Amino acid sequence: MDAEASPSRSISGHLRGALNACRGAWTHAARLALDIALPTLCVACREPVSGEGVCAECWSKLSFIAPPFCPRLGIPFVYDPGPELLSMEAIANPPAYSRARAAVRYDDVARTLVHALKYQDRTDLAPAMGRWMARAGRELLDEADVLIPVPLHWRRGWKRRYNQSGALARIIERQSGIKLASEALRRVRPTEQQIGLSRTQRASNVQGAFKVAPDRNGDIAGRRVVLIDDVLTSGATVDACARALLRAKAAQVDVLVFARVVDTHKAPI
Incomplete structure (x- = not known):
């Protein structure tokens, strides 16, 4: 048979x-x-491109941040002032987090990339952006125990359908092998958009907005945390997140972003 x-x-x-x-x-x-x-199409200039959304010409216009920079804030220096010398901003307004690093300056091309990822469902940009971040933050990642994306309030998350910081964090998790704890930090109250607010207003807007979930304290206590976000402007949001994580007994909090605003009118010394 x-x-x-x-x-x-x-x-x-x-x-x-x-x-x-x-x-x-x-x-x-x-x-x-x-x-x-x-x-x-290139997300910046709309010319046809083969690859991950940025043509060679626009890629060359991205201003990648490299040493020398402030060891605390990651702000690029015009010249090398010597080892471990802090920027005036870090001395005048020290943040709650220990160190911040960014892949690029927040210029025209970087802004276009961030807005496309954030508002236009261009999640296909996250892999390249996340890899650039992992390279820029290697120093932080080498010492880290856990990755935490800056959370959205559930209402905004429902409206956008995804968290751009979470998308970047997942790429960095794959690049680094560091555990991602997406639900450990929560935005417990909605906040206004930070765009257009002064530094003082930004800090007030996010004060008390973040909290570590009680059932996730074990992910944070005694751990070295790297916060992941898309852009660092005044630093108010990541500072508020860092304070919430430190209250939950994090051993250390560092910050890794794709782009940071650099005030060229206040050149670090």
Whole structure:
């Protein structure tokens, strides 16, 4: 009986293989046709591009932050002032977190990337942005125990459908192998958009807005935390997050962002 059934099974297997091959060919052809009909465009200049959303010319316009910079805030120095010398801003207004690092300056191309990820569902940009962040924050990640994305309030998260900081944090988790604890830190009250607010207003806006969930204290206590966000402007949001994490007994809190605002009118000394 088995010998008689064997040819039938063989023919069936060949048919399934042929059908799968046809499906694969059709899928490849459909993707190729879509790429031809709708080529990927550079998110900044809208020119066709092969890759991850940024053409070579716009990529060259990104201002990547490299040493020398303030060891506390990560603000680039115009010249090297010597080892461990802090910027005037770090001395005048020391943050709750220990160190901050950013991949790029928040200039025109960086702003376009951030806004596309944040407001235009361009989650395809997260892998490249996250890899740049992981490279810029290697010093922090080498010492870290856990990654925490800056959370959205649930209402804003429901409206946007995803948290851009969480998307970046997942890429960094894969790059670094460091545990991601997405639900440990929560935004317990809604806040106004920070855009257009003064430094004092920004700090007041987020005061008391973040809290570590009681059932997630074990993810934080005694751990070295790296906070992940897309942009650092005044630092009010990440500072409020750092204070909440330190109240939950975090051993240390550092900050890693894709872009940071650099005030060229206040060149660090």
